[in-house]
Amino acid sequence: MTEHTKTNDELFDELQENIQMLQLSCNNYDAGKKFVSIDIATRLRVLLHDTKQSTSLLSHLGHKNIKFLNTAYPIDYQNLMPDYCLVGISYSSDDDALVFLPFLHTSEVKDWIEFDKWWTQPIYRNGSSTITRKQLILQIANKGGGAHSDGTLSETFYSFSRNTDGWRAVVYSKDEEGNEVESEGELMGNLHYASLRQIAYEFLESISKI
Numbered sequence: 001m002t003e004h005t006k007t008n009d010e011l012f013d014e015l016q017e018n019i020q021m022l023q024l025s026c027n028n029y030d031a032g033k034k035f036v037s038i039d040i041a042t043r044l045r046v047l048l049h050d051t052k053q054s055t056s057l058l059s060h061l062g063h064k065n066i067k068f069l070n071t072a073y074p075i076d077y078q079n080l081m082p083d084y085c086l087v088g089i090s091y092s093s094d095d096d097a098l099v100f101l102p103f104l105h106t107s108e109v110k111d112w113i114e115f116d117k118w119w120t121q122p123i124y125r126n127g128s129s130t131i132t133r134k135q136l137i138l139q140i141a142n143k144g145g146g147a148h149s150d151g152t153l154s155e156t157f158y159s160f161s162r163n164t165d166g167w168r169a170v171v172y173s174k175d176e177e178g179n180e181v182e183s184e185g186e187l188m189g190n191l192h193y194a195s196l197r198q199i200a201y202e203f204l205e206s207i208s209k210i
Contacts, residue, residue, distance in 0.1 A: 008061065015057045018043055019207060026200050029193075032094055037193040040200050041140035047203070048119070049138065068118040068206045071107035071198060075125045082126040084191060086198035100191045102198035118202075123195060129156040133199050140196060157192075 006014075022043040025036040048064075050056050058064045072085035086107075087100045113121075122130035131139075139157050 006060075011057065011060050015047070015061060018047055018057060019204070022047070022200060023204060026197065026204070029197050034190060034193050037196050038140060040196055041137050044137045044196075044200065044203060045141040049134070063207075063210055064115045066115070066206060066209060067112035068115055069202045070111040070113050070118055070121065071103055071109050071202055072121060072123045073107075073109055075122050075130070077125070083122075083124060084195070085123045085125075087191065087194040100194040102194050102201060104198065104201050107198075123199070124191075126156070131156060136192060136196060137199065140192065 022040060025039045025043065028036045029040065047057050050059050056064075073083070075083050075085065084100070087102055089098055090101050091097070092099045092101070119134045120132050122132055123136065124131040135157075
């Protein structure tokens with residue numbers, strides 16, 4: 001079968017479509033539809049991930065030589081607590097609970113770095129285990145239902161995404177006698193999606209420079 005080689009104009013149109021789909025998913029995430037994180041990861045993989053079998057859209061168009069926005073706080077290996085480099089913790093009135101929230105434009109860190117450094121930079125650490133932007137995107141896109149759903153997860157990613165390192169949103173209330181009562185609390189659980197949303201923000205800011 002004869003194959004058509006896409007022109008640069010066709011590839012650029014495809015790039016614009018993927019950017020628009022990514023922005024739409026980010027808007028839906030911000031509106032409370034956290035499940036679109038799977039599509040965010042899939043879009044970022046198409047745009048950025050190169051393998052021996054496939055070439056990313058940015059590589060097809062020669063745009064990986066741009067500088068990428070880094071908003072991640074640096075890893076502190078002396079810290080006994082885990083490092084969450086792209087998110088903060090805040091109260092959400094929509095969820096009526098404490099949640100992880102992406103920094104978006106409020107991050108005090110704003111560096112412009114080469115793609116390879118940005119792609120492989122750790123954005124989470126627990127002990128000696130780390131997760132990079134690349135690993136987070138591919139775990140969600142490849143194993144979380146984007147390209148397909150996998151029955152296994154690495155222990156590091158499981159702790160990061162499902163167990164949230166044991167972080168719980170504890171609720172305090174008063175009993176009938178006026179004594180303060182502490183709930184057991186639910187695992188907060190959205191750390192991986194909030195981190196991914198921040199990565200999408202970084203990418204969209206970076207690609208806007210083209």
